[in-house]
Amino acid sequence: MMTDDLTVPRTLRAVGIAGSLRAGSYNQLLLDNVIRLSPDELEIEPFTRLAEIPPFNEDDARQGGPAVVVELRDAVRAADALIIATPEYNYGVPGVLKNALDWISIPPGNSGLEGKVVALMGASPSILGTARAQSQLRQSFVFTQSHVVNHPEVFVTKAHTRFENGTLTDPGATKLIGQLLNNTVKLVRTLRSADGNAPVPGAVR
Template sequence: MLNNKKIIAISGSIREGSSNTNILKTIAAFIPESIEYSIYEGIKDLPHFNPDIDRTETPAVVTEFRNTMSEANALIICTPEYAKGVPGVLKNALEWLVSSAELYKKPMAIITASPSIEGGDKAHESLLLTLGMLDTVVVKNGSMLVPSVGTKFNANATIKDENTKQELIALINSIVVELDT
């Protein structure tokens, strides 16, 4: 039943060695082999959102991004919190999807990982608002905060904290259940 299903992950951080990207790499171990899983790294290449150029001549990189999102059966976004919000590069990527409906009713899971003890709750709330405008569906148990991320993962994308591991497994299981329905 899950054959030919595809989950695309997006890191809200384009920084080399990002904790958020490492979390997405870690998640790969929890995805059933029958599901194709990949991390989309092209958000750093998207131009600043401008509806004028979208109406006249959509850049090829934007078309490729939209096609990739359209092909996904589900998405996972893992983002840090910058200045109490979603990083600009992630917000920009999502803005390119507002008028084109690639994420309409698409199942999603979101993770906000932060070095702070608060865990990035402001970015998490902001991302939920944006995804609501895109009319996505955050699956049951598909929303997770990872405070003090540096104490829970190492630089090799290995989980050091058992509770965090179990939460990630539950998050992935929620998406898999949604894909199987």
């Protein structure tokens, strides 16, 4: 149920980003599964134009940036939460993902990330399943004054063995995703009620 009356429980909305441009990306598959697993009270809209975002330029960003960046920033600002499925490259956050986050983190006063509830997860063929990339993202979200959901951490390890015909087959990961989504909904609602039922800071309604 969508309503402008914030005293009435409504469906929450999230933007989902998979930080990979690879055809057959495990993180894209992960996000697809997360969308299917999300509870009725949380609608997740995937952002599909990551490949179109140009290299970050602070001068341009302070003017708002190109249309695709404006679209992403506006979508994240209007959403209750941001859900990220990240790969890990060379022990770090993929450049394309960090690039997009840098673009939407400014201009000051119009950040897409300030006050935003963020849920992190990631998939990798390794046994650490993007732990280091997710740790780096958590650090970045301190500076952007976002609210990262602390628990549980979702690391899809040995990702090449976890999907069958696009479906996540690992019951452990599936359970953790369910918990993470529930905790995301709870954190959004807690932050709103702590502010007298006001919109989550940064959100446009």
